[in-house]
Amino acid sequence: MPRYTNLQTFMRVPASKDLGSADVAIIGFPFDTGATWRVGARFGPAAIRQATAGLRPYHPTWRLAPLEHLKVVDYGDVQVVPGYTSETVDRASAELKDALVPTCVPIFLGGDHTVSFPELRAVAHHHGPVALVHFDAHTDTWDQQWGQPIGHGTPFWNALQEGLIDPGASIQLGLRGSLSVDGDWERPQRLGFEVVTMAEVDPFDADALAGRIRRRVGDRPVFLSFDIDALDPAYAPATGTPEVGGFTTREVIAVLRRLAGLRFVGFDLVEVLPQLDAPAQITAVAAANIVYEFLGRLAAARTPTQIGP
Numbered sequence: 656m657p658r659y660t661n662l663q664t665f666m667r668v669p670a671s672k673d674l675g676s677a678d679v680a681i682i683g684f685p686f687d688t689g690a691t692w693r694v695g696a697r698f699g700p701a702a703i704r705q706a707t708a709g710l711r712p713y714h715p716t717w718r719l720a721p722l723e724h725l726k727v728v729d730y731g732d733v734q735v736v737p738g739y740t741s742e743t744v745d746r747a748s749a750e751l752k753d754a755l756v757p758t759c760v761p762i763f764l765g766g767d768h769t770v771s772f773p774e775l776r777a778v779a780h781h782h783g784p785v786a787l788v789h790f791d792a793h794t795d796t797w798d799q800q801w802g803q804p805i806g807h808g809t810p811f812w813n814a815l816q817e818g819l820i821d822p823g824a825s826i827q828l829g830l831r832g833s834l835s836v837d838g839d840w841e842r843p844q845r846l847g848f849e850v851v852t853m854a855e856v857d858p859f860d861a862d863a864l865a866g867r868i869r870r871r872v873g874d875r876p877v878f879l880s881f882d883i884d885a886l887d888p889a890y891a892p893a894t895g896t897p898e899v900g901g902f903t904t905r906e907v908i909a910v911l912r913r914l915a916g917l918r919f920v921g922f923d924l925v926e927v928l929p930q931l932d933a934p935a936q937i938t939a940v941a942a943a944n945i946v947y948e949f950l951g952r953l954a955a956a957r958t959p960t961q962i963g964p
Contacts, residue, residue: 674756825847
């Protein structure tokens with residue numbers, strides 16, 4: 656069948672709500688009420704799924720076809736309440752805690768970064784506090800947004816308050832841009848995170864950056880959260896709060912391919928705004944390929960004799 660035909664699941668994997676026998680579940684989280692600048696990430700999951708029509712099954716770096724080594728299903732989307740952040744967070748937390756099983760690795764498609772909070776609730780429910788590997792231009796550790804406790808700038812503060820993250824094993828990468836207040840980057844450091852600004856990765860060295868991540872995480876279960884604005888706007892223009900001077904897609908993929916040995920228990924990719932992505936869908940294509948790298952990383956871990964970076 657041509658790649659553009661049939662139902663628009665992720666890479667045309669089977670649609671299923673039963674995750675008991677799945678190795679990986681693709682789960683959409685179409686919510687953007689927590690965004691503070693440009694909105695539209697509620698349409699991100701559909702755009703990312705559509706962009707996977709351009710992906711072919713064989714990964715030449717790992718010399719395998721990820722979908723032949725992993726049983727992957729597309730769960731569809733979690734329930735959301737448009738316009739109501741707390742209600743969505745609570746409803747999605749309950750749904751995901753029931754749907755997920757410890758043997759299935761969820762890959763969430765956002766949505767604005769608010770969605771990481773209920774995702775972490777569900778993942779930590781099964782695995783305990785996780786190490787967070789967080790690619791982003793922003794810290795997302797504010798304790799409030801204009802007096803509101805939940806939004807796309809607060810997910811990791813809220814997760815810390817509930818003991819969902821082990822800050823001593825967590826790292827944030829890619830911080831840059833103008834700030835609301837002096838000391839914004841120091842806040843996550845005071846909370847226990849390791850922080851890597853873009854200034855610190857110039858000149859870029861994929862091996863060194865991946866090594867820094869591995870040393871920080873150790874043997875903890877890992878949740879990797881990727882805000883698409885970690886990429887420079889030249890590579891991901893369609894996002895809510897773009898910041899110049901970010902990673903290239905090639906640099907990010909190089910790092911992801913070097914994260915061997917980490918015990919991943921969840922991923923998300925957030926903040927894709929497809930209505931700003933015309934005409935070439937640059938951002939959605941980048942997002943789809945990064946998620947494909949997540950799958951390749953998981954498949955390669957099950958076949959340690961395969962060749963990689």
